[in-house]
Amino acid sequence: MTVRELLKYGEKLAIDHNKEGSAIKLLLMHFLEKESYELIMNMDKAVNETLAAKYKEGVSLYVIENIPVQHIIGFEHFYGYQFIVGPEVLIPRFETEELVAKVLSCYDEYFHKELVDVVDVGTGSGAIAITLSLEEEMMNVDATDISEEALKVAKENAKNLNAKVNFLSGDMLEPLIESGKKYDILVSNPPYIPEEEYVESLVKDNEPHLALFGGNDGMVFYEKILKNAHHILKPKSMIAFEHGWNQKEKMEVLIKKYFPKSKYEIIKDMNGKDRITIIYN
Structure with a gap:
């Protein structure tokens, strides 16, 4: 043929x-x-x-x-880099590239190219943490995940791409609080799909539910992070989230509850949908 x-x-x-x-x-x-x-x-x-x-x-x-193409070929491209992916991790999405780009531009404006400590919470394949490390040499990057299988994939990606990222095992901020280290930038794309929301079978049947679903309203992990973020952040700091297009109002409620004095902006993605939140402390 x-x-x-x-x-x-x-x-x-x-x-x-x-x-x-x-x-x-x-x-x-x-x-x-x-x-x-x-x-x-x-x-x-x-x-x-x-x-x-x-x-x-x-x-x-x-x-x-019904196997994702990325699982068949074994990788996905993200921000110009090739990342190994498999059933252990969420396949990186284009919207998350926009989150990375926004973090880099906000870093330039807010920290003026100073040396900063960055943590990616719930790193999965390591796409966010590794890309930030490769794109900005003034970022010292740590990353956490509760899944040992995901961390194995992330470490392999870091090794393949020659990225300097320190990976920590544990639930959300727990390993960071235990370490006592303070950060300038916290970035996270946590699970944010509500439990009862329809998800196409290609995604639901092949990607880890631990990386997809965020409780009844999809906001469980955002609240978990914001509630405890003060334990790991420096006085001048920044939080960057990716979230669902219809979660703007719920995000604002959480910000006003846990960071009432902080400025924030909610940014639309390339499709004109609310997708990224940046909090400035």
Whole structure:
């Protein structure tokens, strides 16, 4: 079969099963080890049977078995870096790239390129912590997670990307409070989906529920962090959250409860939805 025929084969199967056709191209690129432009230039080139069989198996896993493409190929790109992902961690999303970009720009404005201590709470794959460390050399970055499996993935990503991040095992802020260390910046993308909210099966069946659901209203972990953040923050500090598009009002209630004197801003994402909150202390 040619590259064109394999692509059509996968796309038809995806359409027949109400799956995204764009994922098929990613699979073909992965198994043929080609970039997008190389596929276009070689559409009528024959593919050997072994590679074609591996690609078809990957398509079947995605379309029939409902396995995320990122789990099949073993990685996801985030902020220009390649991160290992698997069932142990949440697959990094584009919205979280916006959180990282906002933290970097706010750091420039608020801390003026000073050396700062940063902690990423609930790091998962390590995408946020590692990216901040790689993008800003003046950030000393720590990261926490309650999942030992997730920390193993995060440490592997840090090693592969040559990032200097100190990982701590424990529930949210607990290991940080125990250490007694104080931070300039706290960043977190905690689980924020309400328990009863509909989640597509591709996500619900394959990504850790520990990293998805945030209690009845999705705000459990935000309150847990804000309630105890004063134990780990320096007098001049910043908190940055990613949250659900419809959680603005609930976030404001928590900020006024635990940081009544602090200024804050809630920022819309690329789709015009409330997605990021920055608190300035």
